[in-house]
Amino acid sequence: AQSVTQLDSHVSVSEGTPVLLRCNYSSSYSPSLFWYVQHPNKGLQLLLKYTSAATLVKGINGFEAEFKKSETSFHLTKPSAHMSDAAEYFCVVSDRASLSGNTPLVFGKGTRLSVIA
Amino acid sequence: NAGVTQTPKFQVLKTGQSMTLQCAQDMNHEYMSWYRQDPGMGLRLIHYSVGAGITDQGEVPNGYNVSRSTTEDFPLRLLSAAPSQTSVYFCASSYQGQGGATQYFGPGTRLTVL
Numbered sequence: 001a002q003s004v005t006q007l008d009s010h011v012s013v014s015e016g017t018p019v020l021l022r023c024n025y026s027s028s029y030s031p032s033l034f035w036y037v038q039h040p041n042k043g044l045q046l047l048l049k050y051t052s053a054a055t056l057v058k059g060i061n062g063f064e065a066e067f068k069k070s071e072t073s074f075h076l077t078k079p080s081a082h083m084s085d086a087a088e089y090f091c092v093v094s095d096r097a098s099l100s101g102n103t104p105l106v107f108g109k110g111t112r113l114s115v116i117a
Numbered sequence: 118n119a120g121v122t123q124t125p126k127f128q129v130l131k132t133g134q135s136m137t138l139q140c141a142q143d144m145n146h147e148y149m150s151w152y153r154q155d156p157g158m159g160l161r162l163i164h165y166s167v168g169a170g171i172t173d174q175g176e177v178p179n180g181y182n183v184s185r186s187t188t189e190d191f192p193l194r195l196l197s198a199a200p201s202q203t204s205v206y207f208c209a210s211s212y213q214g215q216g217g218a219t220q221y222f223g224p225g226t227r228l229t230v231l
Contacts (some may be wrong), residue, residue, distance in 0.1 A: 009157070034219075036222075042224065042225075043121075043207060043222040043223055043224045043225055044160075044207065044209075044220075044222040045222075046219050046220070049219065090159060090160070104150060104162050104165055104175060105150075105160075105162070105220060107152075107159035107160040107161070108159055109157055109158060109159040110157075110159050
């Protein structure tokens, strides 16, 4: 069974400082991992995804995440926060090779990022 | 491409009423799904479909029905609305159901049940 734990429900940073949003996962098979972003009253947009290639994944808007199998983590980082980064972020896991052949996404509960001017 | 579209954007129902939330995609994706989003809960899967004529239950299917008669459309039906179904509903599609495929989300339907 898959599960995702986002370790912080709310993170607040100052503009121009680094961002770290933490995510741990559990998966029975080889996982695919995603980060999605949701701006207020909007749908979800894919930031980046890991599907077994390079463990350091670069996404849009300067975000990146590193897959660490030994730590079962997939933390999201950005070197310098911008006001427009304020949003809700979801870490998502999907088993890439489950026996059922159909592997719906399992979402974390989200981390709200606030950026202070 | 319009991507994934959902109608209506907002809806208010009374307890016991029924309604259908519409979802359509124009990307020829085989895989479509419905999620509900509640505060502090992330998104939870209601139903999904791996192709026309094939549907299956997700994590929270009770009180909802789906059908998939075409590749493009995947409506979600509330049979008898309850206040517990007050939520934001998102439809998503992808070219395959296997892990690794990027899901494309619609803008959501905000439903209130009184």
